[in-house]
Amino acid sequence: MKEKYLSTGNEACGEGAIRAGCRFYGGYPITPQNELIAYMSRRMDEENRIFIQSESELAAINMVLGASAAGARAMTTSSSPGISLKQEGISYLAGCELPAVIVNVMRGGPGLGNIAPAQGDYFQATKGGGHGDYRMLVLAPASVQEMFDFTYEAFALADRYRNPVMVLTDGMLGQMMEPLEFDKGIKPSGIVDKPWAMTGAKGRKAGSVKSLFLGEGVLERHNKKLQEKYQRMSDKEVKFEAYKTEGAEIILIAYGTVSRITRACVDTLAEEGVKAGLLRPVTLWPFPCAEISRLAKKGTKFLVVEMNAGQMVEDVRLAVQDDKRVSFYGRMGGEIPSEEEIVGEVRKIRKGK
Amino acid sequence: MTKKFTKPRSMKDAATHYCPGCGHGLIHRLICEVIDEMDARENAIAIAPVGCAVLAYDYWDFDTMEAPHGRTPAVATGVKRILPDRLVFTYQGDGDLAAIGTAEIIHAGNRGENISVVFVNNGVYGMTGGQMAPTTLLGQRTATSQFTRRADKEGFPLKILEMMAVLPGVTYLERTSVHSPGDVMNTKKAIKKAFHLQLEKKGFTMVEVISPCPTYWGLTPIEAMERIKKEVVKEYPLGVVKDGG
Amino acid sequence: MAKKTVKLKMNIDIERCKGCLLCVDICPQKALAMSSKVNKRGLRYAVLKYPEKCTGCGLCALMCPDCSITIEEDK
Numbered sequence: 001m002k003e004k005y006l007s008t009g010n011e012a013c014g015e016g017a018i019r020a021g022c023r024f025y026g027g028y029p030i031t032p033q034n035e036l037i038a039y040m041s042r043r044m045d046e047e048n049r050i051f052i053q054s055e056s057e058l059a060a061i062n063m064v065l066g067a068s069a070a071g072a073r074a075m076t077t078s079s080s081p082g083i084s085l086k087q088e089g090i091s092y093l094a095g096c097e098l099p100a101v102i103v104n105v106m107r108g109g110p111g112l113g114n115i116a117p118a119q120g121d122y123f124q125a126t127k128g129g130g131h132g133d134y135r136m137l138v139l140a141p142a143s144v145q146e147m148f149d150f151t152y153e154a155f156a157l158a159d160r161y162r163n164p165v166m167v168l169t170d171g172m173l174g175q176m177m178e179p180l181e182f183d184k185g186i187k188p189s190g191i192v193d194k195p196w197a198m199t200g201a202k203g204r205k206a207g208s209v210k211s212l213f214l215g216e217g218v219l220e221r222h223n224k225k226l227q228e229k230y231q232r233m234s235d236k237e238v239k240f241e242a243y244k245t246e247g248a249e250i251i252l253i254a255y256g257t258v259s260r261i262t263r264a265c266v267d268t269l270a271e272e273g274v275k276a277g278l279l280r281p282v283t284l285w286p287f288p289c290a291e292i293s294r295l296a297k298k299g300t301k302f303l304v305v306e307m308n309a310g311q312m313v314e315d316v317r318l319a320v321q322d323d324k325r326v327s328f329y330g331r332m333g334g335e336i337p338s339e340e341e342i343v344g345e346v347r348k349i350r351k352g353k
Numbered sequence: 354m355t356k357k358f359t360k361p362r363s364m365k366d367a368a369t370h371y372c373p374g375c376g377h378g379l380i381h382r383l384i385c386e387v388i389d390e391m392d393a394r395e396n397a398i399a400i401a402p403v404g405c406a407v408l409a410y411d412y413w414d415f416d417t418m419e420a421p422h423g424r425t426p427a428v429a430t431g432v433k434r435i436l437p438d439r440l441v442f443t444y445q446g447d448g449d450l451a452a453i454g455t456a457e458i459i460h461a462g463n464r465g466e467n468i469s470v471v472f473v474n475n476g477v478y479g480m481t482g483g484q485m486a487p488t489t490l491l492g493q494r495t496a497t498s499q500f501t502r503r504a505d506k507e508g509f510p511l512k513i514l515e516m517m518a519v520l521p522g523v524t525y526l527e528r529t530s531v532h533s534p535g536d537v538m539n540t541k542k543a544i545k546k547a548f549h550l551q552l553e554k555k556g557f558t559m560v561e562v563i564s565p566c567p568t569y570w571g572l573t574p575i576e577a578m579e580r581i582k583k584e585v586v587k588e589y590p591l592g593v594v595k596d597g598g
Numbered sequence: 599m600a601k602k603t604v605k606l607k608m609n610i611d612i613e614r615c616k617g618c619l620l621c622v623d624i625c626p627q628k629a630l631a632m633s634s635k636v637n638k639r640g641l642r643y644a645v646l647k648y649p650e651k652c653t654g655c656g657l658c659a660l661m662c663p664d665c666s667i668t669i670e671e672d673k
Contacts, residue, residue: 024431062424065421065424065427066433069428089421198418200416208410208416212407212419357668357670358659368664373616373641374663375663534624574619
């Protein structure tokens, strides 16, 4: 039976983790996700699971590494500067093929920046951030409901692929309040056996969880195996939402908070007789390049809107293969673009400016 | 009475990559002997460091995992909290524990994590070519203290065990050595005590083992053991630092 | 009551031995010495030069960092 709650995005994210059976949470306070860690502090204890406010973001990701290696569903959350600290740990998770969920509630950067919402960590999330050839699934919620749904789903994805998964959101989604609905009796999904887990070598050979492979050719073979896995992820897990994109003369591409604003722009432009559409990537990795390429064949123009200096737009340009048709509008430093600004940009593009 | 001495069951067959006379081989063996005697092979989960002992999983026949440099106590925390009845221990060098991992070791101790730590202190960074460690002695020449360690420029040898002693969550701290048969036996006793206290859920335990690094001390293995006896234990006195068990 | 004396035998696995000489140094009977030959890894190794002096005390095995030494009943 579905229950309806009024929740902040941060708390919805936390509850999604609880319902997904997250057994270990390690985190450190940082604005704008402090509500999340406080929520986990209460809920994890209520559910008799493990919560640790660690000494640093470094320690938190490494506790998650340990908990995951021991076979538990584990999560850490932070915001931009803290996620920078976690990059080594993320690379290790990927190299060791350990599942984990990492939530980044983005804020203005670079450096200490500010505590306003931003999307400046797209590169960090999708192009590495950590060292080495690895990938992780990146999910971009755009509502409080999706903060719950995507976090809940992230644990199943992480276990399915034995890989870290990131939920990439921002301070606005974290702090805003919206209705949240889920089945009160919801159980964790996608539970798998973990014969590789470090549980003590009872009745089996001693195992090791590691990412160091010094033998000749061994690391390359390991990397090939990882790349094959990432290809499978790429083939199977692309998700996007298309809003009025068929037959559109201009398609706005945005995710998260910005997608909510651009959706309203599509409707405003329709009133002016402009056939606009919105393509909202739900997975930022794998990126919906195939869908964008398909739309591009019809001669449409694209306007990519982000809260950064232009990051996702590079992936759109790659997919469209025609720079003349791809425009970008962005606000940086924690500023949120308004409907008027975006609609103004569309008008400019239509006028050929 | 028949006396037998063989490679412990928990030690794999592989010959180690450690230098001749390195303390790691000895301490690895002592840990395996203790685990055999405690019948804990199927219960043990070890977290290996970054350092010369990064390949410990090639030598130990029980579950052993890797950790990023210095984060070993945090990784162990994650494992132990999920599997509280296993024997979870870290094995760390002086860079892993006393440099990059200082926050992690102090906070694991401060939270009273029910883990054991084997801290191998050889006063130098072996794996990377003999650089100065926080535990390098004053007057010791290393790759990054080319004019020897000077207090005014490079600070003092760090005494982690003594620092940890003030933490209420820390139960048992002892410093031992491997430079003589008696000290080797003491090291084994201390490790066994730490492991038993862990299984009795008595809190955080740590054994610091003064170990030789002949290669980067520029000494023969026999001379290196002599140096421990004559110089190192003066700076790092052996004995129990805390025993709340 | 007749005491049964058991002769203990000390063996060195010369391929594991790295020639650190800790056993040679610790042996109270000075029964061990460094070989003049090298093993497959190009390292000289310890040898039981005076087997009749060995009492099977085990100090060599205790100090060996490489598990090269075993001590068994000499049957």
